Amino acid sequence: MKRVLVANRGEIAVRVIRACRHLGLEAVCVYSEPDRDSLPVKQADRGVCIGPAPARESYLNASALIAAALGVGADAVHPGYGFLAENAEFAQACVEAGLTFVGPRAETIALMGDKLRARELAASIGVPVVPGSRGALRSLGEADEAARRFGYPLLLKAAAGGGGRGMRVVRSDRELADGFLGARAEAEAAFGDGTLYAERFLERVRHVEVQVLADSLGQAVGLGERDCSVQRRHQKLLEEAPSPVVTPELRRSLSEAALALVRAIGYENAGTVEFVLEPESGRFYFIEMNTRIQVEHPVTEMVTGVDLLVEQLRIAAGAPLGIGTDEVRIVGHALECRINAEAPEEGFRPSPGTVTEWVAPSGEGVRVDTHIVPGAVVQPFYDSLLAKVVVSGPDRAGAIARMRRALHGMHVAGVPTTVAFHRAILDHPDFQQGRIHTRWVEEELVVRP
Amino acid sequence: MELSWDDVRQVLAAIDAAPLEELELEIGDLRLVVRKRAPGPVGVPDPRSRSPVGGEFELKAPAVGVFRRGALQDAILFVEPGAVVQAGETLALIEVVREAHPVRAPETVEVVAVLVADGDFVEYGQPLMILRPLGSSRP
Numbered sequence: 001m002k003r004v005l006v007a008n009r010g011e012i013a014v015r016v017i018r019a020c021r022h023l024g025l026e027a028v029c030v031y032s033e034p035d036r037d038s039l040p041v042k043q044a045d046r047g048v049c050i051g052p053a054p055a056r057e058s059y060l061n062a063s064a065l066i067a068a069a070l071g072v073g074a075d076a077v078h079p080g081y082g083f084l085a086e087n088a089e090f091a092q093a094c095v096e097a098g099l100t101f102v103g104p105r106a107e108t109i110a111l112m113g114d115k116l117r118a119r120e121l122a123a124s125i126g127v128p129v130v131p132g133s134r135g136a137l138r139s140l141g142e143a144d145e146a147a148r149r150f151g152y153p154l155l156l157k158a159a160a161g162g163g164g165r166g167m168r169v170v171r172s173d174r175e176l177a178d179g180f181l182g183a184r185a186e187a188e189a190a191f192g193d194g195t196l197y198a199e200r201f202l203e204r205v206r207h208v209e210v211q212v213l214a215d216s217l218g219q220a221v222g223l224g225e226r227d228c229s230v231q232r233r234h235q236k237l238l239e240e241a242p243s244p245v246v247t248p249e250l251r252r253s254l255s256e257a258a259l260a261l262v263r264a265i266g267y268e269n270a271g272t273v274e275f276v277l278e279p280e281s282g283r284f285y286f287i288e289m290n291t292r293i294q295v296e297h298p299v300t301e302m303v304t305g306v307d308l309l310v311e312q313l314r315i316a317a318g319a320p321l322g323i324g325t326d327e328v329r330i331v332g333h334a335l336e337c338r339i340n341a342e343a344p345e346e347g348f349r350p351s352p353g354t355v356t357e358w359v360a361p362s363g364e365g366v367r368v369d370t371h372i373v374p375g376a377v378v379q380p381f382y383d384s385l386l387a388k389v390v391v392s393g394p395d396r397a398g399a400i401a402r403m404r405r406a407l408h409g410m411h412v413a414g415v416p417t418t419v420a421f422h423r424a425i426l427d428h429p430d431f432q433q434g435r436i437h438t439r440w441v442e443e444e445l446v447v448r449p
Numbered sequence: 450m451e452l453s454w455d456d457v458r459q460v461l462a463a464i465d466a467a468p469l470e471e472l473e474l475e476i477g478d479l480r481l482v483v484r485k486r487a488p489g490p491v492g493v494p495d496p497r498s499r500s501p502v503g504g505e506f507e508l509k510a511p512a513v514g515v516f517r518r519g520a521l522q523d524a525i526l527f528v529e530p531g532a533v534v535q536a537g538e539t540l541a542l543i544e545v546v547r548e549a550h551p552v553r554a555p556e557t558v559e560v561v562a563v564l565v566a567d568g569d570f571v572e573y574g575q576p577l578m579i580l581r582p583l584g585s586s587r588p
Contacts, residue, residue, distance in 0.1 A: 033574065049572040050513045064573070067514040067545045071570030097546065 001076050001100060001317040003028060005069040006044065008080030009059060011371045011385060012293070013040035016078045019309035028072045030065060032058035034379050039371040048072060053381045059083045062090045066097045076100040076316060082383070085292040086113055086162075102316040104268050104291050111265060112289040116159040116197045122286040125264045127257045130155075130276065130285040132199035143180045146198035147173070155201035156180060158187030158194070162288070164234025165190040169201050204437045205276040207231065208243050208284065210258035211300045212271050213311050215321045220262045222255035223304050224330045226272075226296055230425060232348065232441045237418070238425055239296035239336045241303045244396055244434030245279045254284060261289065270297075270312045276438075295338065295388070298369060302334035302392040333399040334392040337407065337422040341384040341415040344446075348418070352380040356414035361406035365392045365399075378415055386417060396434070400426055421445070505561055507576035511552060514545035516577065518567040532560045533583065541577060557583045 003026040006016045013029055017040055020027040029044035034053045041047035048068045051058035058064065060083055069077050077094050079085040079102065088110035094101040103109070112118045116136060123129045133146045136159060147154050147170070156179055158166025166187030170179035180196070188194035206229040214220035227243035228236045246254065258273035272294050275284040297308045306323055314322060341355075342348045355376045360368045370387035378384060391406055393399035404426050407419055424445060430436050510516070518541050519527055528540050539551040540560070558580040565577050 048513065049574055051573045058573075063546045063548065064513045067512070068572075070546070071513065071515065093546075 001313070002026060003045075003072065003074045003076070004102070004313070005030065005048075005065070005072065005074040005077045005099075006040065006080070007059070007065045007069075007077050008083060008085075009035055009038065009040065009371075009382065011369045011388060012080040012082075012295075013038075014043060014371050015309055015369055016080060017043050019307065019313055022307065022310055023313055025313065028068075028074055030059070030068050032381075034377070034381065037377075039373055039376070046072060053379070055083065055381060059382075062087070062093055065090075066093055066099065069094075069099050070097060074099065076102055076313075078102040078313070079292065081292050081295055086290070088113060100316050102269065102312050104271065105266075108265055108267055109291045112271075112291050114159055115157060115161055115288050116195065118289055119197070119286065121264065122261055125260055127261055127286045128284065130199040130202060130287065133197045136195045136197055137180070140177055140180050143176060143196075143198060144173075147176055150198065150200045153201035153203070155199045156183040156196050157199060158183065158191060159197060160191035160193040160195065161187060162290075166194075166196070167234065202276055202278065202285070203439070205278055206243065206245060206436075207236075207274065207438050208246065208254065208277045209272045209274040209290075209294075210254050211294075211297070211308070212258055212262050212267070212273060213306075213308070213315065213321060213323075214262050214267045214269065214271070215315045216268055216318055217320050218266075219321050219324075220259050220267070221321055221323060221325045221328060222259055223300050223306060223308075223328055225251060225254055226299055228296060229436050229438050230431070230441060231438050232446065236296060237338055237441065238422060239299050240396070240399070241299040241334050242330055243277075245277070247282070250282050250284075257284070257286065261286070267291075269315050270308055279437075295385075296336050298367060298388060298390040299334040299336045302367065302390060303330050303332055304328055305331070332392050332394050333396040334390060335399045335403045336388050336390045337403060338385060338418070339387045339389060339410070339412075339422070340418045341378045341386050342418050343416040344418055344421040350380075350384040351416045352378045352384070353415045354378075355386070355412060357411060358413075359409070359411040360387060361389055361409040363406070363409070365402050366406045367391070386412070386415075397432075400432060505579055505581045507564075508540065508552065508555075508578040508580050510543055510571045510573055510575045510577055512543045512545050512550050513573045514543040514550070514571065516565045516567065516569045516571045517542040517544050517549065518563070528560045528563070528578075530560050530562055534558055534560065543571065552577065554580070559583055 004020050006013050006027055006029040017027040026045045028046045029040045030048050030050045031041045032053050050064040050068050077099050084090040088106040091101040091109055092106035119129050131150055137143045152171050154170045156168045166183050168179040168183040170176050184194040208225050208227050210225050211223040225243050226239050226241045228239045230238040270293050272290040274287045277284040341351050343351050355372055358374045367390040368387055372386050391402040393402045425431050534554045536556045538554050540554055541552045542549045561579040561581050563578050
């Protein structure tokens with residue numbers, strides 16, 4: 001592997017380029033017309049324009065990406081996250097074109113992308129899953145049956161789902177028909193597949209996920225958990241590692257469950273096994289596996305010292321894992337705030353525009369992953385993530401203090417940001433005491449109009 | 450919030466007139482998501498960025514791929530400088546992963562120059578040829 005096509009944009013493109021540099025690999029970054037002057041294009045060894053602004057004609061255009069990779073003589077493609085990162089056909093098309101796809105095999109992506117099959121597979125090897133329907137719900141009648149069996153509140157989920165789309169919480173018989181038809185229509189529109197299944201909706205749970213790495217030689221390692229319970233409408237806002245409610249015993253159990261799944265499917269490369277956790281009982285349930293690098297990967301890097309992007313590239317090149325299970329040490333505590341160009345007081349409306357002033361936080365224990373520089377344009381076509389501010393500290397309180405200091409040192413003009421909202425989270429006693437759950441932001445912080 | 454069909458029609462007309470691709474609207478518990486489909490063939494840059502001299506313009510690559518001046522099998526060259534090409538006729542091909550996309554003359558033109566060699570990798574929007582429009586009165 002000598003030259004890597006970075007098939008993404010924004011901060012993750014910058015991050016992939018940095019990992020390529022570390023390994024002495026050349027990085028070629030694709031871009032759409034409006035991204036011509038973006039930071040990753042400047043930092044890459046070469047940029048290739050692949051299409052116009054709409055993502056389906058550029059970053060989601062598999063043929064254009066492969067043509068670009070072949071045209072520049074790349075031998076590998078890193079998909080980043082989002083766009084085609086979990087698209088099995090794209091991974092397969094890369095392999096057929098003679099390119100190394102930096103991620104798991106296409107069939108693994110397809111298997112874990114089918115949330116219902118993934119859930120059944122996890123259950124079959126003894127990984128706990130949320131009580132729910134065994135197969136797909138083919139009709140409202142079957143949804144009704146599931147409601148009788150598992151009770152309300154019931155969560156209807158799209159088999160092809162992700163990102164909170166095609167998902168409905170139903171709390172009574174009265175809401176069932178609307179919820180079922182609504183979720184099916186949304187899943188149909190978002191994924192072209194309206195298959196739904198039902199799970200018991202667990203209240204007051206935390207979102208905890210285990211980072212795994214597995215090489216092509218069959219070695220796998222767990223790198224501890226991330227807690228991503230600070231969410232708004234299933235969108236993660238702030239993540240941390242380790243979780244404030246996970247004990248060393250629980251950490252071992254989570255890791256064992258995640259690695260059992262990894263081994264069962266012969267997983268290769270970096271992945272994340274997601275669970276919901278009931279903090280009081282310590283019971284956890286598998287929800288899904290993400291077959292890519294995640295936005296929040298830096299918090300794991302900060303507490304383990306492992307460069308996950310470098311490991312992804314090394315694994316893709318056929319190298320054995322650079323770390324063994326007994327070598328993983330979780331040291332200190334890390335937090336990540338996702339700073340978006342959004343107006344929280346206007347329902348988190350995405351607010352594209354030109355960033356006229358940009359002072360990113362710095363100082364000891366502070367890391368900023370960003371593609372923004374003064375004058376950068378936040379495009380209306382893509383997501384509104386400006387930067388991930390990541391800090392580490394000797395313990396959770398130290399990390400929180402450091403994040404508060406970091407955010408005070410941040411100055412952005414030209415677009416609204418979520419910085420003040422993150423400060424409100426950090427200042428809240430519930431968050432400081434680690435007593436939150438996945439609906440906490442909506443119940444405690446977001447004032448409804 | 451109550452919404453009548455007339456309201457929906459008005460909202461859609463306003464969105465239609467606005468220069469945006471996607472819209473997500475949330476008012477109270479009402480959520481509206483609209484995605485527009487681009488009209489006509491997608492992904493073709495406007496080839497008529499005319500240079501100030503003589504109305505000549507650059508023909509830009511409609512896709513990223515390999516520039517082919519002739520058909521893939523028989524290697525027949527499509528055009529040479531000086532050639533007159535009718536509107537809609539093929540000037541060259543862009544090969545995108547074993548699939549050939551024809552690059553057609555947007556109007557009747559004379560080929561002034563070919564800027565890219567056969568087999569070269571071209572990016573989306575890269576100038577391929579300089580063309581001179583001949584207008585509808587000329588053959």
